[in-house]
Amino acid sequence: xxxxxxTYHLGEVDLPVxxxxxxxxxxxxxxxxxxxxxxxxxxxxxxxxxxxxxTSGEYWLDGQEISRLTRGEQARLRNRMIGFVFQNFNxxxxxxxxxxxxxxxxxxxxxxxxxxxxxxxxxxxxKVGLADRIDHQSSQLSGGExxxxxxxxSLVNHPQVLLxxxxxxxxxxxxxxxxLQMFQQLNAEGITIVLVTHDPGVAQHAGRIIHIKDxxxxxxxxxxxxxxxx
Amino acid sequence: xxxxxxxxxxxxxxxxxxxxxxxxxxxxxxxxxxxxxMMEIGNGASIAIQRTMASMGANTLVIVPGAANTSGVxxxxxxxxxxxxxxxxxxxxxxxxxxxxAPIVRARTQVxxxxxxxxxxxxxxxxxxxxEVRDWTxxxxxxxFTEHEVRNLSKVxxxxxxxxxxxxxxxxxxxxxxxxxxVAFRVIGLLRKKGANMMGMDxxxxxxAPWTTIKYRVVASSLSSANQSSTTSxxxxxxxxxxxxxxxxxxxxxxxxxxxxxxxxxxxxxxxTVDQILVAARSADRVPFAIQQITALxxxxxxxxxxxxxxxxxxxxxxxxKAMSSTAELMTKLLLTVAMISLIVxxxxxxxxxxxxxxxxxxxxxxxxxxxxxxxxxxRQFLTEAVVLCLxxxxxxxxxGRCSSYVVNTVxxxxxxxxxxxxxxxxxxxxxxxxxxxFYPAWKASRLDPIEALRYE
Numbered sequence: 001x002x003x004x005x006x007t008y009h010l011g012e013v014d015l016p017v018x019x020x021x022x023x024x025x026x027x028x029x030x031x032x033x034x035x036x037x038x039x040x041x042x043x044x045x046x047x048x049x050x051x052x053x054x055t056s057g058e059y060w061l062d063g064q065e066i067s068r069l070t071r072g073e074q075a076r077l078r079n080r081m082i083g084f085v086f087q088n089f090n091x092x093x094x095x096x097x098x099x100x101x102x103x104x105x106x107x108x109x110x111x112x113x114x115x116x117x118x119x120x121x122x123x124x125x126x127k128v129g130l131a132d133r134i135d136h137q138s139s140q141l142s143g144g145e146x147x148x149x150x151x152x153x154s155l156v157n158h159p160q161v162l163l164x165x166x167x168x169x170x171x172x173x174x175x176x177x178x179x180l181q182m183f184q185q186l187n188a189e190g191i192t193i194v195l196v197t198h199d200p201g202v203a204q205h206a207g208r209i210i211h212i213k214d215x216x217x218x219x220x221x222x223x224x225x226x227x228x229x230x
Numbered sequence: 231x232x233x234x235x236x237x238x239x240x241x242x243x244x245x246x247x248x249x250x251x252x253x254x255x256x257x258x259x260x261x262x263x264x265x266x267x268m269m270e271i272g273n274g275a276s277i278a279i280q281r282t283m284a285s286m287g288a289n290t291l292v293i294v295p296g297a298a299n300t301s302g303v304x305x306x307x308x309x310x311x312x313x314x315x316x317x318x319x320x321x322x323x324x325x326x327x328x329x330x331x332a333p334i335v336r337a338r339t340q341v342x343x344x345x346x347x348x349x350x351x352x353x354x355x356x357x358x359x360x361x362e363v364r365d366w367t368x369x370x371x372x373x374x375f376t377e378h379e380v381r382n383l384s385k386v387x388x389x390x391x392x393x394x395x396x397x398x399x400x401x402x403x404x405x406x407x408x409x410x411x412x413v414a415f416r417v418i419g420l421l422r423k424k425g426a427n428m429m430g431m432d433x434x435x436x437x438x439a440p441w442t443t444i445k446y447r448v449v450a451s452s453l454s455s456a457n458q459s460s461t462t463s464x465x466x467x468x469x470x471x472x473x474x475x476x477x478x479x480x481x482x483x484x485x486x487x488x489x490x491x492x493x494x495x496x497x498x499x500x501x502x503t504v505d506q507i508l509v510a511a512r513s514a515d516r517v518p519f520a521i522q523q524i525t526a527l528x529x530x531x532x533x534x535x536x537x538x539x540x541x542x543x544x545x546x547x548x549x550x551x552k553a554m555s556s557t558a559e560l561m562t563k564l565l566l567t568v569a570m571i572s573l574i575v576x577x578x579x580x581x582x583x584x585x586x587x588x589x590x591x592x593x594x595x596x597x598x599x600x601x602x603x604x605x606x607x608x609x610r611q612f613l614t615e616a617v618v619l620c621l622x623x624x625x626x627x628x629x630x631g632r633c634s635s636y637v638v639n640t641v642x643x644x645x646x647x648x649x650x651x652x653x654x655x656x657x658x659x660x661x662x663x664x665x666x667x668x669f670y671p672a673w674k675a676s677r678l679d680p681i682e683a684l685r686y687e
Contacts (some may be wrong), residue, residue: 072605075602095242106235107598123659
């Protein structure tokens with residue numbers, strides 16, 4: 001992934017949530033977005049995930065200006081480039097782990113065979129350590145296991161960016177640790193990861209932490225790698 | 231997304247909530263089942279009506295001889311004796327649209343039993359198939375005369391209710407003997423009551439006997455006075471042509487002239503003729519074909535050149551046929567209306583549940599969009615779900631409808647008739663109901679904002 005540069009203004013009469021945010025993100029980075037609720041971090045996340053259009057500003061992803069894409073083009077981009085991990089896992093109810101992981105595949109237009117699809121999903125489940133839970137329904141899995149299924153699902157189309165919105169918000173500290181380690185491992189494999197959180201303990205795992213306050217980037221601290229600009 | 235994957239996704243989504251899917255389809259199931267049952271009962275009723283109409287004679291044709299014409303004097307319909315029993319046989323054998331055929335020899339004379347007498351409206355000499363043509367089989371008492379009795383000139387007859395009342399009062403006529411022109415006929419059957427025909431003529435005032443008996447034993451002696459205008463004399467008793475029809479019959483009614491006698495006194499060959507031929511087409515709508523075939527056949531048999539007019543006339547029951555077809559048409563329209571209403575109700579049910587389903591699965595829709603489903607994919611998925619539901623419902627409805635019409639038939643003894651058209655139509659209609667009523671919810675789902683949808687609780 002090349003550098004993202006984005007500016008976002010919601011400077012109208014109604015609520016300006018992001019008041020001009022610029023952010024550079026480097027391929028292979030593990031980035032934490034921190035901020036109190038209402039600070040605009042979720043909005044920023046939605047724009048990063050191509051779920052929303054910025055009111056103004058530019059968003060370059062992989063050398064492509066994508067803030068003005070149509071809904072269909074956005075959807076294809078999400079499918080190809082971006083994986084999502086949610087706070088509440090968002091697994092399909094009454095569906096097995098394998099089917100949950102398979103779910104995004106048909107929307108990709110690379111027309112794998114049934115067998116290839118199943119193979120890929122099973123491999124990913126093995127990677128997240130759930131090889132023995134393939135046929136369990138989502139309600140039969142613990143929170144940590146559910147989140148791991150969700151991670152496997154987000155990886156199934158080989159995305160370049162993983163957006164995790166409070167991935168540990170519903171988990172106890174031990175499973176949180178496991179999940180975060182998994183993120184670090186994935187990051188080491190070259191996937192860019194954005195962690196959205198309000199927990200400093202979680203943010204500590206990131207290579208770079210960006211604080212958002214009142215729609216502006218407050219400060220960026222870096223433990224390693226390149227610095228940031230606000 | 232490939233369509234079979236869409237189908238798979240839709241099926242998966244339905245499987246996750248089997249109970250609701252079943253309940254949703256119930257609307258369509260009941261709708262289609264109602265349509266099928268209605269159509270089958272209606273069809274049965276319509277066929278029963280047609281059968282009733284047919285018994286009134288909607289599918290019957292009457293072939294009468296043409297009008298004789300000598301030196302400018304026309305003797306009116308039926309005055310030319312051109313129809314033979316052989317014609318009747320040929321019509322029966324060679325016209326595929328014809329069901330049964332009965333030659334008729336008419337007489338009008340007194341019938342006597344004991345000290346009572348009566349002149350029936352109809353004295354018909356005919357064959358047993360007359361009863362088939364007039365849909366009058368299974369007599370109330372006794373039995374019909376047979377082909378064998380026709381061949382043997384047996385002096386047996388069947389009588390209608392009116393004659394039975396006039397001659398026998400309350401007594402059973404079967405086994406008694408009545409005299410027609412001093413020929414004693416044994417009554418072997420009593421016909422069922424049929425009432426008046428459309429012209430108000432009493433159809434029960436009838437006496438049926440083998441046509442050979444009437445022809446040779448009754449009419450032969452009276453014909454010259456009864457029908458003096460006949461140009462070709464019908465007093466054909468001098469030529470016994472029975473051997474032509476029934477070659478096995480050895481019995482000779484009259485002394486046969488030797489070859490020498492015939493050579494000395496040549497006589498014009500006369501055919502045995504009948505007064506009319508009653509024909510039943512296989513069904514009322516095949517009457518026109520029957521007319522065509524009979525016309526062609528009889529023209530050929532009578533050696534009529536292309537220029538000469540028919541020496542016979544064929545009459546059909548246009549009035550009854552018209553009444554019948556308009557009844558059938560009305561029936562079909564009525565059923566169609568009922569069918570439409572019940573399917574629309576079912577469709578609204580589907581739409582309702584699909585809307586609930588879209589609301590309930592907002593999160594799922596948001597998720598699918600987040601992982602890259604285009605609005606079109608979502609639209610197609612929900613549309614497919616609706617169509618699958620409707621088709622399943624349609625199939626179940628067809629089965630249920632067939633079963634219930636079977637039950638109606640066996641338990642209530644209502645006439646039903648399977649209708650392939652109804653099955654195909656309700657399958658197509660239930661699929662289109664799925665598309666029409668599934669579209670709005672599916673469209674609504676595809677318009678959802680993924681962010682809102684993901685946040686929806």
